[in-house]
Amino acid sequence: MNSPTANTTNYQTSNLQLQLGFINYIQRLLVEGDFSATYKYALLHALADCAVEYPLDDERASLCIKFDSLVDKFIELYWHHATPFAGTTGTNDLLLQNAGKQSKVISELNYCQSKNIRTLNALKQSQYWHSIQKATLQTLKEGPLWRLQKLSKVDECFLYPHVKGKTFITLNPGIAHCFRRFYDLVVHLARNAWLLKIQSIKQNQHIIGAQSQLYDFLFGCDRQNLAKAVPVLFEIQKGNCFYCNKPLGNSKQVDHFIPFARYAHDLGHNFVLAHGKCNNAKRDLLAAPKFKDEWINQNLVIHEKEITKALESYFYCDAAKSLAVSDWAYDTVASSKGHFWHGLMPAINSARTDYR
Ligand SMILES: [Zn+2]
Numbered sequence: 001m002n003s004p005t006a007n008t009t010n011y012q013t014s015n016l017q018l019q020l021g022f023i024n025y026i027q028r029l030l031v032e033g034d035f036s037a038t039y040k041y042a043l044l045h046a047l048a049d050c051a052v053e054y055p056l057d058d059e060r061a062s063l064c065i066k067f068d069s070l071v072d073k074f075i076e077l078y079w080h081h082a083t084p085f086a087g088t089t090g091t092n093d094l095l096l097q098n099a100g101k102q103s104k105v106i107s108e109l110n111y112c113q114s115k116n117i118r119t120l121n122a123l124k125q126s127q128y129w130h131s132i133q134k135a136t137l138q139t140l141k142e143g144p145l146w147r148l149q150k151l152s153k154v155d156e157c158f159l160y161p162h163v164k165g166k167t168f169i170t171l172n173p174g175i176a177h178c179f180r181r182f183y184d185l186v187v188h189l190a191r192n193a194w195l196l197k198i199q200s201i202k203q204n205q206h207i208i209g210a211q212s213q214l215y216d217f218l219f220g221c222d223r224q225n226l227a228k229a230v231p232v233l234f235e236i237q238k239g240n241c242f243y244c245n246k247p248l249g250n251s252k253q254v255d256h257f258i259p260f261a262r263y264a265h266d267l268g269h270n271f272v273l274a275h276g277k278c279n280n281a282k283r284d285l286l287a288a289p290k291f292k293d294e295w296i297n298q299n300l301v302i303h304e305k306e307i308t309k310a311l312e313s314y315f316y317c318d319a320a321k322s323l324a325v326s327d328w329a330y331d332t333v334a335s336s337k338g339h340f341w342h343g344l345m346p347a348i349n350s351a352r353t354d355y356r
Contacts, residue, residue, distance in 0.1 A: 015059060015174070022178035024336035025158045026186055030193045031261075031284050032151045032339055037098040039105075039144035041194035046073035047159070048186045051171065051179030063176035066168045070145075071136045074105060079120050082109035085207055093207045095198050108135050145169070152339040225266070225314050226254040232310035233273040236303045242272035243282070243291065243343055253279040257295050258329045259286065267325065268317035269299045269307055278344050285341035286333050292326060 026044070033040055050065045050073065078097075082105075085095050094110060097103040112128045123129055146162050149155055155162065160169040171179075179186060198204055230252065233242075241248050242255070255274040256266075261284035263270075272295060274282075287295075299307055300319045308317040333340065 018174045019178055019181060021158070021336075022175065023182065023185070024338070025156075026182075026189060028151055028336065028338050029148065030189060033148065035144075035147065036100060037103050037143070038194050038197050039103070039139070040148050041190045041197065042074055042077050043070070043140070043144040043148050044190040045077055045187055045194075046070050047171070048179045048183050048190070049073050051176045052183055054176070056176055056180065059177040060174045061176065062173045063171040064168050065171065067137055067140065068133075068167075070140060070169075071133050074136050074140060075109070075123075075132060076120060078103075078105050078109055079123070082106045082113055095204050095207060096201045097198065099201050104139050105136055108132055226271070228314045229254045229268075229271045229311060230273065232307060233271060236298060236306065237273050241275045241278055242294075242298075243274050243278040243287065246275070248273065248275060251276045255279045255282065257287065257291075257299075258326050259284045262286070262329055262332075263325055266315050267322045268311035268315035269304070269319050269322040270325070271311075272299070281344050282341045285339070286329055288340040288342045289330065291343075292330060295326075296323065 029040070029044065047065070047070075050069050051063060053069075054063055054065070056063065081095065081097065084093055094102065094106065097106050109123075109132065112123055112126070112132065115126075115128070117123050117126050117128065123132070146155075149157050149159060149162075158172070159175050160171050163169075199208060233254070234248070234252070237248075239248055240246060241252075252273050253276050254271050255278075256263075257270050257272050259282075260266075300323055304319045308319075311317055332338075
């Protein structure tokens with residue numbers, strides 16, 4: 001029989017495992033989730049908010065969150081976003097929150113604002129409140145609530161189970177505590193990814209103007225320098241795309257093999273040349289292990305010296321360090337049971353659904 005001390009230790013260990021699992025899962029939600037609108041960031045934010053706003057007796061308790069509470073949070077979060085953005089280019093337009101047409105929640109809120117409703121409180125007391133709540137609830141139920149946890153096409157209900165016909169969700173045991181414990185981190189990640197999503201929507205770029213450069217200026221990679229890697233890689237890869245092996249033609253981009261989002265430093269051996277299409281499809285995912293073997297073979301074994309010679313004036317070149325970073329990145333994804341990018345598959349891309 002276990003002693004009380006051993007039981008306490010077991011309890012602490014399983015809590016710690018849950019917390020690590022939680023952080024891994026949140027990271028995966030932001031990278032792997034397939035969303036064309038910003039709703040998942042809003043939902044993640046709303047869940048974190050709700051988790052700290054309800055009392056919790058026990059670290060392992062589950063938490064019931066009513067849809068009504070999530071709806072209120074959604075409206076609160078989007079309220080200011082429904083105001084035109086005064087960009088540096090003199091425009092005064094609404095920022096799109098969906099890669100396509102405007103998000104429904106934004107359109108509805110903007111309509112209310114056009115009726116001279118200036119504050120959230122005024123909205124709550126207005127004739128529009130009921131219909132806004134209804135429309136937001138419908139949006140929430142149709143998309144983000146079940147779609148949030150759909151990673152790489154599979155439902156992984158780590159946060160809450162999907163139950164039909166209910167008016168609430170129940171966070172799994174211990175999840176509310178994790179949201180409370182890591183509230184700042186979750187909110188920071190959600191807001192940051194949200195901002196990047198808005199910036200990435202083409203139609204927004206003329207509205208945001210020069211400010212769209214801000215994030216890159218602070219944290220991004222040096223795009224001008226990246227071009228220096230094109231000639232040597234083009235020669236090594238014999239003019240073909242690293243991923244699909246087809247001729248590059250005019251569509252060539254320098255890809256960070258270990259994505260810049262995961263390791264924000266430029267190492268000379270970490271570049272491959274890919275089609276814009278392949279590069280964009282890979283996004284911030286790690287390429288499947290078979291690509292890692294090919295990358296090692298190409299950049300760290302056969303052409304290591306050639307790459308160093310061509311790029312050492314522009315980038316830090318150290319094949320051993322590149323290998324160590326790649327091992328760390330692949331271990332992290334493997335141990336978190338994350339998903340890899342397996343190459344461009346048109347059937348999967350066409351299955352993408354837009355949620356408004
Ligand atoms: Zn390609």
